[in-house]
Amino acid sequence: MSRRSSRLLGIAIAGTGVAHFVAPGAFEPISRKPFPQDTRRWVLRNGATEVAIGLAIAGARTRKLGVVGLAAYGAWLASRMVAAR
Structure with missing residues (x-):
C-alpha cells in the first residue's frame, strides 16, 4: 500500500471514530447487540479506539x-458480534 493510500485509510478510520462523538446515536443501533449494557459508553470507547488506530x-x-x-480491534469486535448471537 502506498504512503498516500495508507494516510487516506488512516484519516478515514479516524474520521469514523470522530463521527462516534459527533453523532453517537447513529452508531447505537449497530452497537446495541454486541454491547447491550452501557451502549452509549461503548460507542464512545469504540470511537476513541478508531481515532487512535x-x-x-x-x-x-x-x-x-x-x-x-x-x-x-477487528478481531475483538468480531468476537463480540459472534458472542452476541
Whole structure:
C-alpha cells in the first residue's frame, strides 16, 4: 500500500471514530447487540479506539503498530458480534 493510500485509510478510520462523538446515536443501533449494557459508553470507547488506530495508520512511523491494532480491534469486535448471537 502506498504512503498516500495508507494516510487516506488512516484519516478515514479516524474520521469514523470522530463521527462516534459527533453523532453517537447513529452508531447505537449497530452497537446495541454486541454491547447491550452501557451502549452509549461503548460507542464512545469504540470511537476513541478508531481515532487512535486511524491516526497511527496515518503516521509513517506508527503505521505498523496501527495495522496491528486494527487487526486486533477487528478481531475483538468480531468476537463480540459472534458472542452476541
